Amino acid sequence: MGKRDRLAQLLERTGALRLALGARGRLGSPWLTVLTYHRVAAKGSEGLFDAGTIDVTPDAFERELAFLKRWFDVIGMDDLLAYRRGGKLPGNPVLVTFDDGYLDNHAVALPLLREAGLRATFFIATSYVEERRLFWWDHVSYLLKSSKKDAVDLTYPAAQHLPLGPTVEASIVRALRTIKDHFDLDLPRFLGEMAQAADVSLDREGERRLTEKLLMTWDEVRELRALGMDVQSHTGAHRVLQTQPLDVLRKDLTSAREKLEEVLGERVQTVAYPVGKPIRSDHERREVVRSAGYELGFSYGTGVNLLGRLDPFDVRRFAADLDVTPELFRARMALPYI
Numbered sequence: 001m002g003k004r005d006r007l008a009q010l011l012e013r014t015g016a017l018r019l020a021l022g023a024r025g026r027l028g029s030p031w032l033t034v035l036t037y038h039r040v041a042a043k044g045s046e047g048l049f050d051a052g053t054i055d056v057t058p059d060a061f062e063r064e065l066a067f068l069k070r071w072f073d074v075i076g077m078d079d080l081l082a083y084r085r086g087g088k089l090p091g092n093p094v095l096v097t098f099d100d101g102y103l104d105n106h107a108v109a110l111p112l113l114r115e116a117g118l119r120a121t122f123f124i125a126t127s128y129v130e131e132r133r134l135f136w137w138d139h140v141s142y143l144l145k146s147s148k149k150d151a152v153d154l155t156y157p158a159a160q161h162l163p164l165g166p167t168v169e170a171s172i173v174r175a176l177r178t179i180k181d182h183f184d185l186d187l188p189r190f191l192g193e194m195a196q197a198a199d200v201s202l203d204r205e206g207e208r209r210l211t212e213k214l215l216m217t218w219d220e221v222r223e224l225r226a227l228g229m230d231v232q233s234h235t236g237a238h239r240v241l242q243t244q245p246l247d248v249l250r251k252d253l254t255s256a257r258e259k260l261e262e263v264l265g266e267r268v269q270t271v272a273y274p275v276g277k278p279i280r281s282d283h284e285r286r287e288v289v290r291s292a293g294y295e296l297g298f299s300y301g302t303g304v305n306l307l308g309r310l311d312p313f314d315v316r317r318f319a320a321d322l323d324v325t326p327e328l329f330r331a332r333m334a335l336p337y338i
């Protein structure tokens, strides 16, 4: 057990946690907390897809929602947009968000949210839903985990030796690192070369079939909205903003917003940055996000927001984590700097 877990247990045992939570409710919180989830599923149920996207089990999600309902004011995106324009937030605000557009968001998270009477915002990577494509991290994972070879050797964008077998997870992480970091990577070329080197054939029909078990359809996305959830943009291509030329980025951000507006029949004004690296001091990219029609941009894994100092193009978000104990979850919600 780690130091933070022990501290969380101590806070709970001594009643300090309840005191802190009660004070946040009574006196008003200095922070806006935004929680981020990707998939709600049983641990280890990813099969050939990426293991890292399952960040909460259905049981834990249900428990976390009950905790939020008891101690916090769960707000919607319209509340945050109104705050941004000078309105007020409730005393102890928290926003629940989901990234990407996984099917379990609709099948598992939606019923639990409705049962709790709470709202969440779903950020959708539009090209994948529209074209029935596997997300690139699931695509890489599928290729490397299905390969019968001992290793995969790549030449583009640089020579890379990826051992499979027992170390496949480490190789997946390395391959994903290339996609996350390499400027202007030709992604179809990278994935095509990987499929060839792995000797795994994945044609369009095969990929389409795989997405049926993994991604929502537009009908399901529309249903989220019809049942009171918020649906917003997670870009189209789900590429790291910093790795994209500005004109490519502008086009992608704009077309993703327009696609969602067409699907939902309403304005879409916020975006969650893929992978979530902040653009705090990147003035060019901030301007691209703004001029593509967005009022708020969300980063990821960046902590909480001090109210009164909310950066509209770096709204910070907490990352959910399958390995966070219930005690640590509650402690971090009460006192975010634990």
Ligand SMILES: [Zn+2]
Pocket (backbone or CB within 6 Å): 099, 100, 234, 238, 274, 275
């Ligand atoms: Zn994402």
